Amino acid sequence: MASPWEDVLRDTAAIREAAAVAVDAALLEGVLMRTEGEPNASDVVNYAPFTLLPSAVPRALFEQAYAVQQDFNLLVDAISQNKEFLEHTLASTIKVDDFTARLFQIHTQVLEEGLAQSVFLGINRSDYMFDCGLDGTPALKQIEINTIAASFGGLTSRTAAVHGHVLKVLGKSKEASHLLPNSPSKGLALGIAKAWELYGSPSAVVMFLVEEIQRNIFDQRCVENELWNRNIGVIRRRFRDVFEKGSLDGARRLYMDGQEVAVVYYREGYVPKNYDQQNWEARLLLERSRAVKCPDIATQLAGTKKVQQELSRPGTLERLLPGCTEAVTRIRATFAGLYSLDMGEEGDRMAAMAIADPDRFVLKPQREGGGNNLYGEELRQVLEKVKDSPERTSYILMDKIKPQPAMNYLLRAHSPLQVSQCISELGIFGVYVRQGKELVMNVAAGHLLRTKAVEHADGGVAAGVAVLDTPYLV
Numbered sequence: 001m002a003s004p005w006e007d008v009l010r011d012t013a014a015i016r017e018a019a020a021v022a023v024d025a026a027l028l029e030g031v032l033m034r035t036e037g038e039p040n041a042s043d044v045v046n047y048a049p050f051t052l053l054p055s056a057v058p059r060a061l062f063e064q065a066y067a068v069q070q071d072f073n074l075l076v077d078a079i080s081q082n083k084e085f086l087e088h089t090l091a092s093t094i095k096v097d098d099f100t101a102r103l104f105q106i107h108t109q110v111l112e113e114g115l116a117q118s119v120f121l122g123i124n125r126s127d128y129m130f131d132c133g134l135d136g137t138p139a140l141k142q143i144e145i146n147t148i149a150a151s152f153g154g155l156t157s158r159t160a161a162v163h164g165h166v167l168k169v170l171g172k173s174k175e176a177s178h179l180l181p182n183s184p185s186k187g188l189a190l191g192i193a194k195a196w197e198l199y200g201s202p203s204a205v206v207m208f209l210v211e212e213i214q215r216n217i218f219d220q221r222c223v224e225n226e227l228w229n230r231n232i233g234v235i236r237r238r239f240r241d242v243f244e245k246g247s248l249d250g251a252r253r254l255y256m257d258g259q260e261v262a263v264v265y266y267r268e269g270y271v272p273k274n275y276d277q278q279n280w281e282a283r284l285l286l287e288r289s290r291a292v293k294c295p296d297i298a299t300q301l302a303g304t305k306k307v308q309q310e311l312s313r314p315g316t317l318e319r320l321l322p323g324c325t326e327a328v329t330r331i332r333a334t335f336a337g338l339y340s341l342d343m344g345e346e347g348d349r350m351a352a353m354a355i356a357d358p359d360r361f362v363l364k365p366q367r368e369g370g371g372n373n374l375y376g377e378e379l380r381q382v383l384e385k386v387k388d389s390p391e392r393t394s395y396i397l398m399d400k401i402k403p404q405p406a407m408n409y410l411l412r413a414h415s416p417l418q419v420s421q422c423i424s425e426l427g428i429f430g431v432y433v434r435q436g437k438e439l440v441m442n443v444a445a446g447h448l449l450r451t452k453a454v455e456h457a458d459g460g461v462a463a464g465v466a467v468l469d470t471p472y473l474v
């Protein structure tokens with residue numbers, strides 16, 4: 001995608017001035033992050049990294065991503081209720097991946113006891129890149145869907161204002177007026193509020209389950225404050241607090257420090273390092289409770305890379321969404337090639353193919369949060385090592401998506417101002433609420449554009465690679 005800002009990109013004096021304006025605008029708008037040095041204090045904060053200019057996004061693909069989001073919501077919700085599908089799909093993975101196995105064990109235990117939870121809230125983010133075909137036409141291809149702790153809905157609700165201001169300063173007022181409004185933090189809060197209301201206990205609170213290190217607290221505060229604005233109380237607790245002070249009553253209502261909890265919103269718990277033995281026990285307590293978990297453990301499992309790969313098998317979507325032919329077609333159109341490395345002929349063939357042509361693929365373990373995937377020579381070496389052992393089934397293989405790069409400036413505190421060749425990843429937030437079997441909310445709640453320099457194969461904003469951006473539709 002060529003940059004729509006070719007003229008201004010060449011004017012380095014104007015760029016320098018605009019960058020200073022942009023940083024101040026970001027601070028004023030609250031596009032903030034705590035610092036690496038003091039990740040748990042708000043005495044010293046800085047702006048979250050972002051692009052100087054909005055990046056071009058093809059309008060048709062942007063609209064396609066919005067149009068398929070409700071389908072993805074339905075799909076994730078259907079998978080989460082399909083015990084057999086999860087069991088069958090994750091069978092090979094849980095033999096070799098302890099983390100997935102541990103989650104699955106809680107899932108099984110909770111089902112055996114019988115669910116106390118009757119209201120379900122899903123907040124996910126489906127991420128895409130624009131794959132550049134041989135003829136140069138871009139296509140929308142899903143990278144993954146995040147079903148737990150999908151972040152940046154708060155900060156990205158504030159980036160369009162920053163980019164609008166920068167464009168004006170650069171003499172592009174007309175273009176500034178075309179930037180779309182975007183407020184995922186409102187949409188997320190509406191979902192949480194709906195779940196809270198259906199839970200039906202006006203004095204109960206929403207609990208944000210947060211990490212020990214909370215650099216991205218402002219992103220979460222955006223959603224939190226939307227809830228307070230609706231007079232819904234929010235508390236922030238860590239797994240450790242739940243272990244020490246959480247309890248269930250006879251009806252499995254969840255209490256923290258004597259307060260009933262209606263909704264548990266996880267911004268934690270998606271990687272192995274979030275858990276020690278006590279934290280696993282806390283997780284089990286939360287899952288057993290009647291509180292609405294966002295997500296419940298089945299929905300978290302629905303977001304694994306292994307499930308994503310299984311969904312691409314012919315017939316799987318049709319089985320999961322019977323009678324939803326159009327939704328299935330819309331969903332499938334966004335799939336890149338995904339391949340199983342399960343033991344057997346199919347897996348052998350794919351492993352050999354990837355070893356022979358590593359630049360065509362990405363090798364993905366069952367991990368979240370960026371920086372875990374393997375590319376190129378590293379992919380080849382790892383596959384060589386594991387290709388004959390069941391260890392290979394902890395990975396999936398995916399076609400590498402190759403977007404057309406465009407020039408932009410990535411603004412990052414304490415970094416020199418320099419132009420980079422960049423590629424972008426578009427995320428759409430999905431929110432849904434189900435009461436028993438009835439879906440009472442199903443919406444696309446806004447978008448997130450993240451942009452990184454092409455030399456980084458992997459990694460999100462939290463991983464220090466990508467930066468926040470705003471789509472400029474072309």
Ligand code: ADP
Nearest residue numbers: 144362367368369370398399400401457458459
């Ligand atoms: P995570 O759960 O760690 O976020 P992702 O599947 O989103 O895992 O991959 C992390 C990053 O790696 C993405 O943000 C993207 O930049 C890059 N990536 C992932 N899959 C592909 C792919 N198929 N082609 C190109 N880049 C990819």
Ligand code: MG
Nearest residue numbers: 127144369370
């Ligand atoms: Mg990702």
